[in-house]
Amino acid sequence: MPTALLLFYILSAITLGTAFLAIYSRNPIHSAIWLVLCFFSIAGHYLLLNAQFLALVHIIVYSGAIMILFLFTVMLMNLNKEDEVHKPRVTRLVAVILFALMLGSLVLIFSQNQTVSDVYSTTGEDYQSIKVLGYVLLSENDGFMVPFEFASVLLLVGMIGAVLLSKKEKTTTK
Amino acid sequence: MQTVLEQIDIQNYIYLSTILFCTGVFGVLYRRNAIIVFMSIEIMLNAVNLLLVAFSTFHQDAQGQVFVFFSMAVAAAEVAVGLAILVSIFRNLGSIDIDNLKKLKG
Numbered sequence: 001m002p003t004a005l006l007l008f009y010i011l012s013a014i015t016l017g018t019a020f021l022a023i024y025s026r027n028p029i030h031s032a033i034w035l036v037l038c039f040f041s042i043a044g045h046y047l048l049l050n051a052q053f054l055a056l057v058h059i060i061v062y063s064g065a066i067m068i069l070f071l072f073t074v075m076l077m078n079l080n081k082e083d084e085v086h087k088p089r090v091t092r093l094v095a096v097i098l099f100a101l102m103l104g105s106l107v108l109i110f111s112q113n114q115t116v117s118d119v120y121s122t123t124g125e126d127y128q129s130i131k132v133l134g135y136v137l138l139s140e141n142d143g144f145m146v147p148f149e150f151a152s153v154l155l156l157v158g159m160i161g162a163v164l165l166s167k168k169e170k171t172t173t174k
Numbered sequence: 175m176q177t178v179l180e181q182i183d184i185q186n187y188i189y190l191s192t193i194l195f196c197t198g199v200f201g202v203l204y205r206r207n208a209i210i211v212f213m214s215i216e217i218m219l220n221a222v223n224l225l226l227v228a229f230s231t232f233h234q235d236a237q238g239q240v241f242v243f244f245s246m247a248v249a250a251a252e253v254a255v256g257l258a259i260l261v262s263i264f265r266n267l268g269s270i271d272i273d274n275l276k277k278l279k280g
Contacts, residue, residue, distance in 0.1 A: 002181040012190050019194060019217050023201035028209050035213050042220055048178060049231045054239055058223075061246050066216065066253050073257045074209060077264050095203035103196040110188050127234050136236045137243070144240055151247040158251030165258035 007048060014041040028074045032067060039063045053130045179232055187228035194221035208260055208270040212253065219249050 015038055022034035039062040046055035126132060137144050194217060201214025223242045230238025264270050 004178045004181040005186075008182045008186060012186075015190070016193055016197065019197045022213055022217070023197065023205060023210065028207060031210055031213060035216070038217070039220070042224060045224055046227055048182075049227050050178065051227050051231070051239055054227060054242055057243065057246060061250055062216070062220070066250060069253055069257055070209065070213065073261060076261060077209075077270065092204060095200060098203060099196055099200035102199060103193065106192045106196065107189060110185070110192060128230070128236050128239060132236050133239060137240055144244075147244060151244055154251050155247060158254045162254040162258040165255065166261045 004048065008045075011041050011044045011048065014038075015045070029071065032070045032074060035070070036063050036067050039067070051128055053128070053133055179228075184228060184232050187225065191221045191225040191228070194218075194224070206271050206273055208263075208272050208275075209257075211272060212256055212260075216249065216253070219245060 018034045018038040018041065022031045022038060025031050025034060039058065043055045043058045043063070046052075046058060135143070137148060139145075198214045198216075198218030198221060201217065202211050205211055205214070223245055226238045226242050226245075230236065230242075260270055263275065267274060
């Protein structure tokens with residue numbers, strides 16, 4: 001078995017196992033920690049696919065920023081295991097059935113279809129270094145300059161919105 | 175030397191992303207805690223990102239990675255606003271059980 005395939009299988013097992021544990025564990029903090037592991041293994045997948053820039057951004061954004069937000073929120077709410085009630089049995093059963101059906105049908109669809117360009121061939125050209133990515137993102141003629149600026153506006157608006165939403169109101173009725 | 179995608183078939187990545195996406199869907203359906211539902215949505219977003227990167231490598235085109243970059247930015251903004259909404263809901267109702275959030279019922 002080639003090394004990359006072995007690595008892929010190990011990383012996939014970690015990804016799927018931790019994703020499932022994140023959903024299944026009762027304690028929200030445990031969920032957050034399992035999710036951090038899941039995100040790190042996805043960064044490992046990106047490294048395996050030779051996308052170093054995205055792996056770094058993924059670790060910084062997901063494993064760093066988003067998970068800290070989650071942990072802060074969980075700790076702010078001080079949720080106890082006792083008020084965590086599972087859904088009624090019928091709902092859980094339907095969820096499992098829907099999961100199995102969706103998984104089965106999607107895997108069936110993808111196994112019946114081959115990808116359009118069947119053979120993967122490489123030209124040896126560098127196409128995903130930070131230099132090339134920066135050119136694709138920010139070149140003047142056919143780049144993604146305007147969406148990039150809109151993304152920054154979106155992040156700013158999101159930040160202001162988060163501050164406004166979680167701000168304590170001065171005249172609370174309670 | 176063989177490249178990575180010659181050793182790992184692209185089909186393998188498609189299956190991995192499919193299973194990961196379905197795990198996220200399962201989480202949304204299965205849990206009542208709104209924070210865990212948010213985490214499941216993140217898992218779904220990550221599954222799609224992984225597939226985008228795999229296809230970007232497959233087609234040797236950097237544009238797929240640019241899309242992943244934007245989807246990460248949107249996910250970050252979404253999580254910030256969503257968690258702030260959850261905090262204010264928790265402050266008003268005292269729980270974040272999604273079965274209790276029926277205020278917007280038409």
